[in-house]
Amino acid sequence: MRLILFALLSALILLRIPAVVKVKESRASWLASVFGLLALYSLGIVTPLETIDSYLGGVNVTNLLQAIFALLAIFFFNDSVRQLANIPRVSWTYYAPLLSIPIMITCFALIEDKRPTAANFIFPRMEQLATAAYSGIYMLALLFTVLRLVYMLRHKAKGLLAVFAAGMIVVAVACACHLTYVVLFHFTPWHEFALAIGSWFYRLFYLGLSVTAASWLILFLSKHLPRLRLWMTDALWLTALRIRVNADRSLFKPAWDFINETLEDGIYKSLIRLHNHEVTKLEAFPEPIKNRISRIEAKLGARI
Amino acid sequence: MVFPPVEETVLELCGDGTTSMTEAVERLKLICEKPIHLIEQEGEWGTLTALTVEYEDYINILFPPRHSLQYKVHCIYHELGHIFLESQNLASPQISQSLLKETKNAISVSCRHIEDDPVERWVEDFAFRMSKKTRVNSSPALDPFLC
Numbered sequence A: 001m002r003l004i005l006f007a008l009l010s011a012l013i014l015l016r017i018p019a020v021v022k023v024k025e026s027r028a029s030w031l032a033s034v035f036g037l038l039a040l041y042s043l044g045i046v047t048p049l050e051t052i053d054s055y056l057g058g059v060n061v062t063n064l065l066q067a068i069f070a071l072l073a074i075f076f077f078n079d080s081v082r083q084l085a086n087i088p089r090v091s092w093t094y095y096a097p098l099l100s101i102p103i104m105i106t107c108f109a110l111i112e113d114k115r116p117t118a119a120n121f122i123f124p125r126m127e128q129l130a131t132a133a134y135s136g137i138y139m140l141a142l143l144f145t146v147l148r149l150v151y152m153l154r155h156k157a158k159g160l161l162a163v164f165a166a167g168m169i170v171v172a173v174a175c176a177c178h179l180t181y182v183v184l185f186h187f188t189p190w191h192e193f194a195l196a197i198g199s200w201f202y203r204l205f206y207l208g209l210s211v212t213a214a215s216w217l218i219l220f221l222s223k224h225l226p227r228l229r230l231w232m233t234d235a236l237w238l239t240a241l242r243i244r245v246n247a248d249r250s251l252f253k254p255a256w257d258f259i260n261e262t263l264e265d266g267i268y269k270s271l272i273r274l275h276n277h278e279v280t281k282l283e284a285f286p287e288p289i290k291n292r293i294s295r296i297e298a299k300l301g302a303r304i
Numbered sequence B: 001m002v003f004p005p006v007e008e009t010v011l012e013l014c015g016d017g018t019t020s021m022t023e024a025v026e027r028l029k030l031i032c033e034k035p036i037h038l039i040e041q042e043g044e045w046g047t048l049t050a051l052t053v054e055y056e057d058y059i060n061i062l063f064p065p066r067h068s069l070q071y072k073v074h075c076i077y078h079e080l081g082h083i084f085l086e087s088q089n090l091a092s093p094q095i096s097q098s099l100l101k102e103t104k105n106a107i108s109v110s111c112r113h114i115e116d117d118p119v120e121r122w123v124e125d126f127a128f129r130m131s132k133k134t135r136v137n138s139s140p141a142l143d144p145f146l147c
Helices: A002-022 A024-041 A049-055 A061-084 A096-110 A129-152 A160-187 A191-198 A200-244 A252-260 A263-281 A287-300 B006-014 B021-032 B069-087 B097-102 B118-134
Strands: B036-040 B051-054 B059-063
Touching: A002 A024, A002 A200, A002 A252, A024 A061, A049 A061, A061 A096, A061 A129, A096 A129, A129 A160, A160 A191, A160 A200, A191 A200, A200 A252, A200 A263, A200 A287, A252 A263, A263 A287, A263 B069, A263 B118, A287 B069, B006 B021, B006 B118, B021 B036, B021 B069, B021 B118, B036 B069, B051 B069, B059 B069, B069 B118
Parallel strands: B036 B059
Antiparallel strands: B051 B059
């Protein structure tokens, strides 16, 4: 499950780099996927946990990093949903989840006997108040952010966005399970019951995140694949033609327009540049090139 | 000289959504308080792609018929950009009235422009954004969640 999630997130991050360069509004959700990937990496699914942790002193700092990266991932996802729902960033509660990070770091530092490196670092140390505070505050911040995210999506949650929101609700249930475990284990004698509830955290957390990531990826591809099919060949052909006929002063300009503009805008710029080239050189392109340019222009269309 | 942001100008002429060239020209007519005529003109154009000729009570934009529709539209928007800047007193015509009088009996006029002229850059950006607003197949609306 974790490896599937890692592959999904890696694909997303790579596919979205051009959009992140062009559109600043896309950066929040991109940062979310980067932090999500870092969180997964710090779980030790690519490099063994012991290896990563040994570089960091072998005192389970990876556990703290997992918590911080996961929180940042959800926080930035929350921000992109905020933009989607057109909600201004006015409430003081907006940055509240980030305040939990220094508190978590302090609590983590106060945990005694942090060696050796272990995936279940917090469970044997739950008797300590610092561990309970560290784990509890992390879950509380996560739960708060996820619930706010679902709340912001309430009017838009239709179709795949509803699946996305459902995945987030499963994550919220997982966080609630873990929070219940922390409270029951540390403050009551019902340890067995607490462990039984706590065991649901990992199952639900990764299930929820996988559903969320998969629905987001399907939404993303269904939006972008038809455009890529319609324009990509034309964009590449026009860029190559601009380079071949030396339509620009710089060889980098055609490639820059291709990367820096949306596909349609890049194509339009290339067409204008090629026409300018024809006019200044006072010679027309050969008939097959002219025909292809005409076909592309017809696809773009113009409202007169 | 400080030019207005191109995006704001385009918004002023086209509104929020998409529009057509006719509508954009109509709005510019109101701003510059003169009728604007778009005239396809046969003849020897050389490297000229469009020409604005302003009279006391109207403006003509002349353009050659030989180019493709997209390119003609782009060149017209470029000229509309010049008209907008002149209507706001932000740029003077490329050939001033006094110089125009000097050319009264001339058989040819050529002029030199400084390369990378800020006015030219502004009107070219204006033409690009205007065409985007009036293109049938433009970039999809921004979606911060998915873009």
